[in-house]
Amino acid sequence: MEYKKQIERLIIDFKTNYLSSVSIDFVIFGFHDGQLKVLLLRWKETDKWCLPGGRVRHNENLEAAAYRSLQERTGLGEIFLQQFHTFGDVMRYTHFSKEETMGKLGLSQDALNDFPGRDVSVGYYALVEFARVTPTPDLFTDECQWWDIDQIPLLLFDHNAMITLALKTLRRQLSYQPIGYNLLPEKFTMPDLQQLYETILGQTLDRRNFQKRILGYDILDRLDERKTGGAHKAPYLYRFNKEKYEKALEDEVLFVG
Amino acid sequence: MEYKKQIERLIIDFKTNYLSSVSIDFVIFGFHDGQLKVLLLRWKETDKWCLPGGRVRHNENLEAAAYRSLQERTGLGEIFLQQFHTFGDVMRYTHFSKEETMGKLGLSQDALNDFPGRDVSVGYYALVEFARVTPTPDLFTDECQWWDIDQIPLLLFDHNAMITLALKTLRRQLSYQPIGYNLLPEKFTMPDLQQLYETILGQTLDRRNFQKRILGYDILDRLDERKTGGAHKAPYLYRFNKEKYEKALEDEVLFVG
């Protein structure tokens, strides 16, 4: 049980170097094979799952802390990350009892006392390409796994509500903002992009209208290549025009800084 | 200088009974006479202005803390309050130097040290009827005043950016959600409501299209009365149908609980 020491050290680290009362929680949506998934962690010595989270260092920007924590959990740096709500109900601890959940770790009383109690948590959602992620548990958890969006179990804290709201916000955002950069390979086909949208929205879309709308954003460059090897007619390859893409995001972005 | 003692006591109160590292800031929009205004506070012994704020008690829900703080600053209980973003840049303290600003208050070194340093701040915006508000400064400020939205000076902290984002969010929200409850008297006319919208959006709207759109929401009951006393044709009076209004809010609300 070497990890006990590590956890106790981490808790002291929290107390010393991080903002108290503030935490970050992540709804990391993974896209793969026409399935929308969420990355969950299993709490040590229990069968209970929760969202990955993080904390903010003194002198660290909130957003920077979010990117840092996310990197730790997924191995990914440049990804689509969006603040969506801040959760501050006292009762969000409903499904989490410090004694019950932490007790099994056999920590010292000091460590238990110093473990963050009631936090206000800033919720971010992220979109990543499933395959690029290396799920990595943190010290409090011993498993990190993708879950199908419609098979999420009852989670610790208020994390079920967080997922629901994150998905709702993401879907809304999709209606007025482009998405896909860092989520698809550099070169991709229009059907690839459409499948991404359909997966997130949970509904099918008309091919022709979809293409019209996306091309209307004027953020894609069509390449002269086609994707070969498929069993059918070879579709064109597209690439995001980074400048135009960034500009489109700015023009309509809800949350800045 | 009796207030010095009070402030020192308040700072201790903060340290003891409130979450550290978390604060709340309010962009309180006031509507009056076709003008959109924001409530600002002037920091004691300076000519610098800032947004009203609050802190969260241990065991108090974030939203409850927001309503409580707002009540303290405006005297109003039931009002339209909406979380819009959480600000966590370290640099948001650009225009605030603890030494400079607090120094003039002649506080003890202990109090200065205990005064909250770097916070993550949850931003809420509120809509209130100008005339119903009793602006009340807090202990750190000695003036509480309405400012015209387009005459806001350079504020302390990152508060100018907060106002900008709050207004942007409010305007966006207006396009898919009804607004007006608690902002207009119980009975009001269609031109009253239109003026409210025009004030917030900063643009004029077509009378007929506006009426069509609003009535299309199906949240108003037209009364048999008309508003008399005006210099012209007596307009009909309307009343919000609270049930339908709440339902309309829920159906499209971005942020819940």
Next chain:
DNA sequence: GCAAAAGTGTTTTACTTACACCCATGA
């Protein structure tokens, strides 16, 4: 050659915007 996916435009519909006339009221 056939099944399955991809490329491409037009029609229809719904929604949004623009616009005009008559009526009531107080000065």
Next chain:
DNA sequence: TCATGGGTGTAAGTAAAACACTTTTGC
């Protein structure tokens, strides 16, 4: 009676939704 604001409906324009045929490719 006149100036001003309020009540009401329709036509035009624009954006979204529905829809069909042809081409390519591997089997």
